[in-house]
Amino acid sequence: MKRMVMKFGGTSVADIGRIQAVAERVVPFVRKGYQVAVVVSAMGKTTDGLLFMAGQLGASDRREIDQLLATGEQQTIALVAMALRAAGISSRSYTGPQAGILAEGYHMEGRIRRLQPFLLEEDMEEGLVPVVAGFQAASSKGDVLTLGRGGSDLSAVALACALEADECHIYTDVEGVFTADPRIVQKARKLRKISYEVCMEMAVLGARVLQARSVEMASRYGVPVYVGSSFTEEEGTWVMRDNVNEKLYVHSVTHDRSVAKIAVLGVPDKPGIAAGFFGLLAESGIAVEMIIQSVMRGDMNDIAFLVRKDDLGEAIRVTTKYVEKVGAQGVNFDTEVARVSVIGAGIGNHPEVPPQMFSVFAELGINIDMISSTALTITCVVEAGRAEEAVKALHRKFVEEAAPCE
């Protein structure tokens, strides 16, 4: 008996008509004999409406915000279960806590700790379709903990792992994963299949796909994830284990303007200095990406790195304090930067890719500020205003002019 988890995001359950459409999408799988569990988000703008009310009260207590937000998905699960029954399928709804999704950590950014989906398994074995509230879990104290941005996808993938599902379907308002953002690159192609690793890099580097947390969890348990639209019948994208080969497939060209660059100048070159500095940033909850250290003159280093723009103020505060403490020469920052990335299988083994990429920038007269590369990516930090132009040229070079990838 095949098992699957089907997840529907907020736009896919935005009103009663959409909720009935969700039921219509689930029914054929049940009729074919699949054991199906459904995971849903809050309806459309529900979460925004709840946050607006909390805002009117000037509320910042995260436990209460979690308690409030959790009602959004709870409404959807009941309505979806009703719609399934109306469509002739037995169904039962579960909040995150009722479904046995346990989390730990801070409110509004809970991290899944354990899943005990016994009730769901019983239902599925009896032919019922459990409908589970995404985004929410129980803390060890019985409080509601929400899972942060992309939390509903994570709930779905985590349940698929715990239920040993054969497939996890994520239905959303985009038709799948593309070689570039179709709003920028007209010739962007939908990908039929990508590996977990590539998908994770894409998520981190700015593509509108699954959150990296969800992909990582799917990868860890090897659950194939399908990403597709709940609005059309177009075939979407499978995220799954890669075929074994060494060919070069450039899957995607992305850019990301949500980062800012910080440079610390003239840092004394002593052991432990970098560890101390990035330790302080981590303690302040600031995620740092693309650290580049260059030995410049004698016993001094310059250290540059990227942070989320949201974290910039705090990051500069921490950095300035550190500069004073260790006697570095200064700090500067730049918010008008973007990272532009080429992502694909085999890039690390194809040394021709980096120089080809740099030539594209050179032809456009775009200055490259920072460079980093991994087995699957090459990323350049450039002036923000020219990022889209670069994406188009790189997509032409690596996707349109190359052999079609899967």
Next chain:
Amino acid sequence: MKRMVMKFGGTSVADIGRIQAVAERVVPFVRKGYQVAVVVSAMGKTTDGLLFMAGQLGASDRREIDQLLATGEQQTIALVAMALRAAGISSRSYTGPQAGILAEGYHMEGRIRRLQPFLLEEDMEEGLVPVVAGFQAASSKGDVLTLGRGGSDLSAVALACALEADECHIYTDVEGVFTADPRIVQKARKLRKISYEVCMEMAVLGARVLQARSVEMASRYGVPVYVGSSFTEEEGTWVMRDNVNEKLYVHSVTHDRSVAKIAVLGVPDKPGIAAGFFGLLAESGIAVEMIIQSVMRGDMNDIAFLVRKDDLGEAIRVTTKYVEKVGAQGVNFDTEVARVSVIGAGIGNHPEVPPQMFSVFAELGINIDMISSTALTITCVVEAGRAEEAVKALHRKFVEEAAPCE
């Protein structure tokens, strides 16, 4: 340290402004050193909106309706907790299940089975104000069970009992309990104090006061209940143990048009016949009131009784089947009836009250169809169209012309 439970109904939390007003009403009690727990209903028309969506799906699954409805109160608790914090009072919200309110029975009509409000007690002892969702409880399976009509009042009173509170305040959109419906009787007076027993009779006989279930629970544990408006500063009504005396106080004249009369004609007068018949009605979940049996001719009885109009169709079905089975002569029913009641302490010991009441009807030329009396009430069933007229005359006779009661 005095302890109290304060409950606010739907109109009292209808929007953010009203929720802030709730906080303002709670704060002074906390400042005075009271340990306060707050119980709230869903905001204004939230429940209706949720039921409308369920209706669009043609949903009748009561478990899912409970799951859906429970989100209404859950939103209010979070917002009220936020408003209390904004007003400088530490607070924490609890759904019914989180608060340790356990129930059994059918969905949408759960009955409280046990309370385990340990977390609330901890909070109160630490000076926090727990805010609890009324109307909802956990089943032994961890499902949400709602408690039926008036369920939020019941949650509040039950918590007051379990927390051994000194007072339970029920805030609503009426200013207290009146000697008659002020919309009908201009001279209706607000009562300062009534006994549990009288309040229970009033609830059953059509006054707009607390549900009988809540009053019964308060009575059982002796918790004084205050009923007042959250919109004004007018003093409301206390429902509490009576002073010991035998004076006659007529507290209220009520009428109730929500009932219908059924008469079974020519029932063979054999032992067990009535038991069998009312047993059948009870099995169908039909509550029966005011049973009157009259021996008419030889070995035949007529039996008349009242049912809720909602139950009439089912009651006639059951009755007709029974009439055929035992060979009775027929069934008739009347929906155009009302019961009119005089309710007060000492009525049973003051034999002048029934004849005085009957004379009022006689003077108005109103025919009395059925009569029943208890220690605290005399009720007559009359033609529905003349009930209000009778209420006015009885109020004049027993309340306005009598010595003022408390």
